Amino acid sequence: MRYSITFAEDNYETLVRHLFLDANAERAAYLLCGVSRTADETRLLVREVHPVLVSDVVSASVNHMSINAASFMRAMKRADRLKMSFVFVHSHPTSFPEHSAQDDEEEVKLFRTAYLRIEGERAHASLVFSSPDRPRGRAWLRDGSKVEMDVVRVIGQRFRFFRRTSCCSNPPLFHRQVQAFGGGLQHELRSLRVGIVGAGGTGSAVAEQLIRLGVGHLYLFDGDTLEKSNVTRVYGSGVSDDGCAKVTILGNLAKKIGLGTEITTINRFITYRGAAEILRACDFLFGCTDDEWGRSILTRLAIYYLMPVFDMGVKISSANGIIESIHGRVTTLMPGSACLFCRGRINSDRISAEIMQASDPERAESLRKEGYLPELPGVAPAVITFTTALASSAVTELLHRLTGFMGKDRVSTEVLHLFEQSRVRTNNREPNLDCGICANREKGGRGDCEPFLDMTWRVE
Ligand SMILES: [Zn+2]
């Protein structure tokens, strides 16, 4: 079992600002976290940061501190009431990046108390920071043993992954990318687990690029099979693949390219709970589906699991073969920014129509005739030039968040491409105040709950 912790950028900034306010004394904080548990990873999701108050510190020096018991008991009580994990954080002098022998001794007692005070099967953890970008974490288990954390993730305008070990060397194959961005990015790409939802025009172009960039592990989600008419846009496909699962075609493409990308294919739509739960294994996702139902699931996942989603879409308006407009967008979904509902990109009436269509097509048809359900869009125009441009834009967005190459001032959560005007625009919308998903602080980092994502799921 791997252990990890994920922060939204604002919580991470709050934490390190508090920890490093005074260079002459160790400082501490508690984190309360939701949990995401998959077959091989327990991921803590930071929901609340509680600085330890100066009045609760009995004594503190450059390499020691002692805290009033009432202080951590309060935090544990809140963790128990809200069914969250408890994390203890403290700062160290720069030259001591690891937990000390004294930390080991104190924390055994602290986490024995945590397991007594906080009910439920949740792991608790501790972090030590020797500088704002040097966190070290470990999970404390119920039996008093501890496991080093694999990675501390920070997601926001920048994505940062503080890993315990760097996984491999840079094969010379990638040297032109290394020339551009340096070796750090190449290591990072190799360590990533990236999900692509939808393996059609945009999804296959994203996959082609991520495989060639050297991403370590791709999870491909699509329940569809290829039709001959898809070959005009789907990378890796040929006319003879008619009837083959789209995810299998991309899996074969990765094998053929041979750069060592691990591929997990999920030949099922994420509107099935069993498939959607596998999304939790990823570091972030690319949303390449056409349907609003699938997008509504990604919208929730981004918030509940602190899981960024680069969601994209392209719309060609054409009348009698004459182009009116070609608009594409890449929207980055994550806590703190407007979701697809707030942006009017999806709406609950159309989602209901899609759900009804999937579960009871006859009833959907009669409701549509009576005007109770909106019409679903039919087959829309699509051209490889634009689906590929959008995919490139989404992958570029990722490269910026990993490296910051567009500079600190570039703060954006949506890129709009107005192809017929040769224009690109960006925006950064805040959540609508009344949005029940992205503006609701109760949902950010909520993690596993029953039912999954607080949604009703279709019958498997
Ligand atoms: Zn310490």
Ligand SMILES: [Zn+2]
């Ligand atoms: Zn919203």
